[in-house]
Amino acid sequence: MPKVDVSKLDDDKKLKIIQKAIEKHGLSYVSRHTGVSRSTLNRYINGKIQKIPNNVIEKASELLTVDELSDIIYGVKTTDIDPTTVISAIIKAKKDEGFRNFFLTLLWQELGDYIKEPSNSYMVTKKDVELFEKLIRNEKEKKTAEDRINYLKRALADLNYELTPTKLKEYILDLSKESKGKAEHTAKALKLFIKEVIKPKSPRIARELYDSFNIPKMKPNHKPINLPLDTVKSIFSNIEELGAKAFFLILAETGLRVGEVLSLKLDQVDFEYRVIKIMKENETKRAYITFLHENTATWLKEKYLPYREEFIKKYESSLRKLAEVNTNQGIDIERWKAKLFPFREDGLRVEIKEAMKKVLGKEFRLYDIRAFFTSYMVKQKVPGTIVNLLQGRASPQQFRIMEENYFTISETELREWYDKYAPRLL
The missing domain is CATH 1.10.150 (DNA polymerase; domain 1)
Incomplete structure (x- = not known):
């Protein structure tokens, strides 16, 4: 499918598409792809044939990226447009009626197929x-x-x-x-x-x-997918985006709930002592404390944290402008900067599910990673009480009651269970 409606292009832009395709892939490759002889392509370039058929341009456009086509058609390099520029345009559109009419018209003309699908968020x-x-x-x-x-x-x-x-x-x-x-x-x-x-x-x-959901009236019939450790490792290896990779790593090695990991603040994770304190943020959280493997803590410090800092630097100014324009939305910049994972959840899910499909040919619920952790630990003969403590099935109050009256275990001993038996992806 062509990336552009070539019938709307003038002869000069059509010629530039042909020239760019040949420059990028070579005359012979473009000839084979378009079904046009090398000599005819040369005549197009030399101006001996000025009317280039649309079907030839469509084929040639398939050999170029969206950015390359944009440079030719609009004269704008999309890589030079940062989020701040986009936010500035939106702010101007909200304040200037004339610009707003032009802006919305252009959006519908150029992105109509995308914005016809309304958000459900x-x-x-x-x-x-x-x-x-x-x-x-x-x-x-x-x-x-x-x-x-x-x-x-x-x-x-x-x-x-x-x-x-x-x-x-x-x-x-x-x-x-x-x-x-x-x-x-x-x-x-x-x-x-x-x-x-x-x-x-x-x-x-x-x-x-x-x-989208029903009020539960009966026992749910969903059965978590069986995930061997090698499969989980393979999914992890196939996740390309570093934020999603780190997010999946913590999910798999701690068995925490998706919401608990998303809500983590950076200061809840002690990378030196390899401790994650879930309860530090909010008393409604059910999990209490869990740990990181040594290799995982090192990887997060050396690979993920620098990436996270660059992400925040890149988007902070844009988010501040958005907050200034939408004061009624209560956008908290400092809270966003404090998050361990300052990314959109849907973006993380998309990256992870793409890796699932590469490895298994299908997707499964992220919650099944929690079931994987439970199953893995049980197979290692770890007592259910230990697993429940690590995964937060016992509330902090219940944990203290067990510590004081029924079940004596220190944080050090709990860490030893984790270090010895919890799944490792690195």
């Missing part, structure tokens, strides 16, 4: 949560209202305040596997939030979110 703001609290306290009994609010806040924190149909469906399925009761209460709170807060603002998105 909703970013929850502080005002949304406050409105929900106000509505629920007025309509429900005190105990019911408190339950709905607490379950909603916990879910939103786990979901990083971004709701999409896929995330909601997987989240409720994951909760159902651990506790049908919690899943039922959480699903009711989320559906009520979608109905009362999101629907009046965005009916279409609300409908997609509301219909």
